[in-house]
Amino acid sequence: xxxxxxxxxxxxxxxxxxxxxxxxxxxxxxxxxxxxxxxxxxxxxxxxxxxxxxxxxxxxxxxxxxxxxxxxxxxxxxxxxxxxxxxxxxxxxxxxxxxxxxxxxxxxxxxxxxxxxxxxxxxxxxxxxxxxxxxxxxxxxxxxxxxxxxxxxxxxxxxxxxxxxxxxxxxxxxxxxxxxxxxxxxxxxxxxxxxxxxxxxxxxxxxxxxxxxxxxxxxxxxxxxxxxxxxxxxxxxxxxxxxxxxxxxxxxxxxxxxxxxxxxxxxxxxxxxxxxxxxxxxxxxxxxxxxxxxxxxxxxxxxxxxxxxxxxxxxxxxx
Ligand code: AMP
Ligand code: MN
Ligand code: MN
Numbered sequence: 001x002x003x004x005x006x007x008x009x010x011x012x013x014x015x016x017x018x019x020x021x022x023x024x025x026x027x028x029x030x031x032x033x034x035x036x037x038x039x040x041x042x043x044x045x046x047x048x049x050x051x052x053x054x055x056x057x058x059x060x061x062x063x064x065x066x067x068x069x070x071x072x073x074x075x076x077x078x079x080x081x082x083x084x085x086x087x088x089x090x091x092x093x094x095x096x097x098x099x100x101x102x103x104x105x106x107x108x109x110x111x112x113x114x115x116x117x118x119x120x121x122x123x124x125x126x127x128x129x130x131x132x133x134x135x136x137x138x139x140x141x142x143x144x145x146x147x148x149x150x151x152x153x154x155x156x157x158x159x160x161x162x163x164x165x166x167x168x169x170x171x172x173x174x175x176x177x178x179x180x181x182x183x184x185x186x187x188x189x190x191x192x193x194x195x196x197x198x199x200x201x202x203x204x205x206x207x208x209x210x211x212x213x214x215x216x217x218x219x220x221x222x223x224x225x226x227x228x229x230x231x232x233x234x235x236x237x238x239x240x241x242x243x244x245x246x247x248x249x250x251x252x253x254x255x256x257x258x259x260x261x262x263x264x265x266x267x268x269x270x271x272x273x274x275x276x277x278x279x280x281x282x283x284x285x286x287x288x289x290x291x292x293x294x295x296x297x298x299x300x301x302x303x304x305x306x307x308x309x310x311x312x313x314x315x316x317x318x319x
Contacts, residue, residue, distance in 0.1 A: 004033075004135035007078060007104045008310040009039050014219035015101075016048045020091035021265075022153025023233050024190060027086050029082040029106070031062045038062075040140050049093045054235045055096075056190045060151060061144035076101045081116060083088040083128040083152075085109035085286045106131050106285055110277050111286030123288070126169040127156035141260075146179035151186055156244060159187055161291060174264045193215045196247055198236045201227075205240045205255065209247075213312055216251040216273075218244045224258040224308050234265065245269040252276065256303060259295070267293045268311075273318045280311045 008014065017034050018026035030048045032202040037046045038305055052068045054280070070092050079096045085107060089093045097103055097115070105116030110123040112153065125131045129152025133141075141149070153173050157165045160173070177183050201222060209220035220240070227233070234257065241255035252274040256264040268276035269291050284308070285294020296303045 001211065003091055003177075005040075005130075005137075006108075007080075007102065008044055008119060011041075011077040011102075013043055013076045013101075014047075014080060014100075015074075015076045015096055015221075016046065016080045016082065017084070017090050017093045018050050018082050019084040019089040020051055022050050022053045023083075023238065024057070024130075025127045025129055025152035026050070027057045027060065027063075027235075028148045028150075028152030028155065029132055030066075031060045032129060032132055033080055033153065034065070035142060035145040035148060036060045036136055036140070039142055039145070040137070049096070053121050054238070056193065057151070059150050059186070061149075070095060074099045074190060079103045079105075081105045082112045082120055082132075083107060083109075084269070085112040087113070087115050089286075093128065100182075106135065108288075109286055110288055111281055111292075124166070126164040126166065127152045128169040129153050130169055130172055131157075138175065140193045141179065143179045143181060146176040147181045147186065149182060150176040150181055151190060154187055158277060161193055162164040164288065164290070169271070182312055185244060194239070195236070197230050197232055201230050201232050201236060202240050202318075204230075204275065206243060211247075211250070212308065213252075213315055215249045216312055216315055218247050218250045219256075219303070219307065219308075220244055221256040221264070221300055222258070223302075224261070224280075227257065234259070236267075237267075241267040241269050245271065251315065254307055254311075256296075257301065258300075262298055262300075263298050264297055264300065265289075265293065266303070266307065267308070274314045275313055276311075278314075279307060280308060283307070 018030045048066045054167040103116040105119045108125040112121045122131045129149040205220040242252035253269045255267045280292035283294040
């Protein structure tokens with residue numbers, strides 16, 4: 001019996017949590033478990049708590065049932081934490097960890113701190129959705145659950161582009177396609193499609209980007225006042241750092257946006273040489289070898305300088 005199944009035995013209530021600023025793998029994994037539980041464990045009263053995810057994920061079954069506010073009474077028999085490497089990543093919902101219930105953590109971040117009572121952490125997996133597939137009975141995966149798992153895999157692999165994609169990833173994606181999901185629409189509308197303002201902000205970030213370290217690094221940032229000007233939020237920043245990374249000759253891309261005055265959300269992506277999870281961990285964040293993030297305070301110039309010292313050091317060691 002898989003750990004997911006044994007965990008749910010004898011549980012009456014369960015909550016499903018993901019990370020702040022939820023991405024495709026986060027929303028996909030939370031709703032995959034939600035749908036799977038509804039089908040296979042109808043006796044368990046299950047609720048998903050997440051910060052409001054982007055509207056583009058509305059096609060996922062269960063999206064409308066997501067609760068976005070922390071309830072006053074947060075008791076549950078079980079708490080399933082997905083795609084979140086440490087307690088802080090759960091944001092306001094980390095209070096559930098103190099709710100008395102047993103905690104199951106399913107994740108793929110190399111920096112995961114194993115904060116659950118039970119932990120299934122597979123850093124080699126492309127996505128939390130890929131890890132979840134291994135915990136589910138394949139024949140019990142419905143078309144709705146399959147659409148959630150496929151979404152997570154597609155988003156965390158950049159549509160099967162990044163080196164976290166393995167033969168196993170493709171096999172699982174194929175099995176999800178065989179469940180009859182609308183894979184083409186999932187890819188085009190949840191991954192590639194952008195709103196007009198999202199494209200404007202992307203364009204602005206590319207226009208103002210700066211190459212350094214002999215063209216091996218690229219940096220760009222969007223300030224709070226510019227976000228206000230375009231009327232965008234953190235949810236509209238997805239994909240910018242990936243576009244910077246795709247610049248020819250670039251090994252490492254850094255993108256920042258200002259959350260509060262002199263408080264920056266940092267995203268880093270690398271190709272082959274730089275371990276960005278080490279850099280992000282040093283500054284209190286985390287992630288994967290080729291994709292990581294953190295939050296940093298201070299003047300933008302100092303933030304970039306501090307990051308670039310670590311990246312340049314790694315590039316020199318590789319040279
Ligand atoms: P992002 O740049 O926000 O898309 O994140 C890239 C990867 O690093 C994702 O897998 C995130 O879950 C992870 N990550 C981002 N920010 C943090 C953080 N502050 N702490 C830990 N992990 C993070
Ligand atoms: Mn994620
Ligand atoms: Mn993930």
